[in-house]
Amino acid sequence: MKEIIKGRGAIKGIAEGEALVCPDSIQGWAGIDEVTGVIIEKGHVAEGTSIAGRILVIPSSKGSNCWSGHFNSAMINGVKPAGWVVSQIDSRVGVAAVVVGSPMVVDFSDVDPCQVIKTGDWVKVNGDSGEVEISRQG
């Protein structure tokens, strides 16, 4: 079963991978382990899961002014999401987008990707066309 949702391409390129959906985003400070990429935010829906190689699906950023810096550190340590799907971009996400450089689609007007996409779905992010293709079993 395939579904395509359309947003705006923020970082060009095409990436695909298994979705990791974080409807409450990930906090900057003490959000991810910058060496392993594992989410360490206490009580987070995906606590203990690594962002490495995943398609990270978030509504926007959360907390820390230097949100991008935590993803920057993780990337320098060789850990980064393969692509991003962001409901509505904000300035912190915009910087993280450039710093990490993975394909990103943002600003969905008629659907909320955090609702449509489920963790474990196979997602193809097209930062050139703004299309996000979701494949799931059944």
Place this chain on the structure above:
Amino acid sequence: MVRLTDVEKAILRGDNGRLQQKALENIISYAEALGAQELCVVTKATLGLGAQPYLNNIQSDDYNQIFSRVYMCTDEVLDISHNKFSAECFCMTCTENCDTEDYEEVGLTKEYFDKNRRFLEVARAAGVSMASTCTPYLLGWLPLKGEHFVTTESSNAMFCNSLLGACGNPDGVEAAAWSAICGRTPKWGLHCAENRYASHEFKIECPAQSAIDWDVIGYTIGRLLPAGGIPVITGDFAYPTIAEVKQLFATIATTSGAVMCHILGMTPEGQTMTMATGGHGVKESFNVSTAEYQKSLTMLCDVTPGPVDFISLGCPHYTLEEIRDVANYISGKKIKSGVRLYLWTAYPIKEMARASGYLDVIEDAGGRIMTSSCPIMVGQSIMKQSRGVVLDGAKQAHYIRSMTDAAVYYGDKYRCIDAAISGKWDH
């Protein structure tokens, strides 16, 4: 496609050198990611520099290489020391991870201290002024109404947007560096008038008469504010003073992502409710009740009384007036043996405290005035084997909990000084 001016095209061509060219390339990518159509001129910047802990991810001792990789996001090694930052943008350093003069006192090594000074020296050569404070507005770094700024300090962003009417987004250390270097940022978000209106009202129905009241009010507003919201504060209260508003802005930005807040009748873009909301009204109203205030206090201060040995005042950095208040209160008293009492401020303000006689009074009582940093910036080393930590800043109390197993107490500066004298926290 981002529209560029002739000056921007020249920077992009490399007319001002490779460093500014790369910075502008990054700013343009950032603008494209945001969907911004043009850039605006940035005239003020504060930047966290020196040997910040996240630089340790790079296995190198060459600051040019480290700076290029971490801040400029390139494997190309850019020569920072021989390439000036933008002349249009006045850039000062934000807080460091060490006191300006003393590393042993805060549990750091001479090796770290020397590395920090060496890294800062490179930034100084590139044209960055040395201030090393989270309150640059106390030192004359003041972006005024309509001026565009960048900063790595969220409480400073909140202060400048809200109280001064200047324009800045929360965009982190990398983008702040790009902007300080090329003097541009995307014209997007809080740089545009239509995005600066209040979305949520907060009616003050709790005590609002002291720095700690406003500290707790800010913490509470941030807790209740939905993501992406901009608060407008209403109610029957005397307008907060500089020492009070400084606390308010620091704590809203601790528990939320907001960097703009209107105070009805006080802040320049919130003179009336129509002005504050752009005539659109607010989406939701909250009461900052005494119950919510107490709930915040409970989150910040441990309930079980106990011995204390580490007392830290000044988050954000103290004004000279606050240092004077401490000196007046502590004059003739002595803090308990084995207890450390620190006041944190900017080093020029420490000099003013020295000239005014406050430093001698505080040192005679056994206290110290520390500069350019704070416990959460220094990290765990500063607390050594502390059993009880006492703080008068909610931002500090919020973050320090993840750094220590010691009891954490929070209260106004006078109560904190009493604890330093008695060596215990009583309820």
